[in-house]
Amino acid sequence: MTKHPLPHTFPNDFKALIVEKNESGEISPIVRSISVHDLPEGNVTIKVAYSSLNYKDALACVPNGGIVKSYPFIPGIDAAGIVVASDDERYKVGQSVVLTGYEFGVSHFGGLSEYIRVSGDWLIPLPAGSHDVMAFRNAMAFGTAGLTAALSVDRLRNHGLKPEDGPILVTGASGGVGSLSVGILAKLGYEVVAATSKASFEPILKQLGAAKIISREQLLPDKQRPLNKQLWAGVIDVCGGDILASALASVNYGGAVAASGLTAGANLPTTVLPFILRGITLYGIDSVYAPNELRQVLWNKMLTDWSSIVHTDGFVQEHTLQDVPTLTTNMLQGASEGRRIIRLKK
Structure with a gap:
């Protein structure tokens, strides 16, 4: 359980996409409520505004996908949102951050959840002034x-x-x-x-x-x-x-x-x-363990100089958490194009 106090506005429960395995070995992704006590250890808690959907996330939702090692599991290798609690002096409550790579969404519960708890070492601060919903949307339109x-x-x-x-x-x-x-x-x-x-x-x-x-x-x-x-x-x-x-x-x-x-x-x-x-x-090219210094430089370019790319008509399609099971099936069948982002902020 986290050591830091959570803000009084933190909900008793929230939604996440849970990949479960039944006694017959069948795998099924389902959206259901969990609490902060279900989240893994970490020193920063984040309210997720947007995640995105990647091929690796689709593999996490099927048997023999080679991603998930134990169940139940929350997939999602990308997340962008606001820090709501922190024991890491580098990150303050209210700060906007993005997370990709490391073990996020692979061995550590991922971003297809309204709240996440992770290591501050994995985070990248968004550029100054990036506090609105559009900034989070743009970040996840790029994503991993x-x-x-x-x-x-x-x-x-x-x-x-x-x-x-x-x-x-x-x-x-x-x-x-x-x-x-x-x-x-x-x-x-x-x-x-x-x-x-x-x-x-x-x-x-x-x-x-x-x-x-x-x-x-x-x-x-x-x-x-x-x-x-x-x-x-x-x-x-x-x-x-x-x-x-x-x-x-x-x-x-x-x-x-x-x-x-x-x-x-x-x-x-x-x-x-x-x-x-x-x-x-x-x-x-490996993005999972790329140095954070280089990540910061490239994220700044994506969200400033190159941001217009993700505003190309028809390129980015926005969905909700409930859409993810169908989207992952389509993705594994080769029917997905462009970028799919998942809105979690209400």
């Missing part, structure tokens, strides 16, 4: 997906890639990381080629700034070669597998690839040739 996209773009820029060096390929462009990568790259003046299998999402990708859209199939030749015609100054890849192998084969000499996902598989059917004959670099 946006942080991963921002880290990917940052890595390519630190590699030395400039807009004049040529087009950047973004794979899996209809998903959260891919689409936000398109938006950030376009904001920075890069020519972006977006690869997607969802024709219905192409109008939004054009609004986000994609200069060209290609089909996923165009990245999957009948015969995979370790080297092909040089097409891309750099690549942001969320797919892995054959798609990443194909992208690597077409990166310009000295270029770079930032890889963060495996929706097309964890195997990488390629050779060392792209690396030793063209001098390209493959960067792995």
Whole structure:
């Protein structure tokens, strides 16, 4: 139980999405009431305004998803809200914060809850003045997906890639990381080629700034070669597998690839040739344990310089906690596009 006193306005109970496992081994997500005493240990308590929905959250709601280790469990790897109690001198009551990564929503109860209790080490303060509902909404419209996209773009820029060096390929462009990568790259003046299998999402990708859209199939030749015609100054890849192998084969000499996902598989059917004959670099992108100093820099950019990205018409769809079970099913069936955010603040 928490050691700090809770504010007198703290409710006796509140809503959360609970993933439960019955005696038959069946897994079911259900919205029900819990109390603060049901929350895990932590030195900061937060009233959540918004969370978001990610593929990892969907996996947490099904058997053999590889996310949840024990039940009952509250999923949700993202949260943004207001501190209501704190034993951490860095965070004061009333402060606006965002949380992604670490063990949040994986081994520690997550953000699909009206209140959360977490370690202050995991928190990032929102920029000064970010205290209204729209600031929280914007933060969750980016969420883990946006942080991963921002880290990917940052890595390519630190590699030395400039807009004049040529087009950047973004794979899996209809998903959260891919689409936000398109938006950030376009904001920075890069020519972006977006690869997607969802024709219905192409109008939004054009609004986000994609200069060209290609089909996923165009990245999957009948015969995979370790080297092909040089097409891309750099690549942001969320797919892995054959798609990443194909992208690597077409990166310009000295270029770079930032890889963060495996929706097309964890195997990488390629050779060392792209690396030793063209001098390209493959960067792995991890947002879970990224340094907080870098997180702060990138969150400030997302919520100031790049905030207009998440106001693109039709890109972000807002839902309630009760919608989550249906949304996770759709997501696992590949029927989700863009960003889905969950409103918890009443």
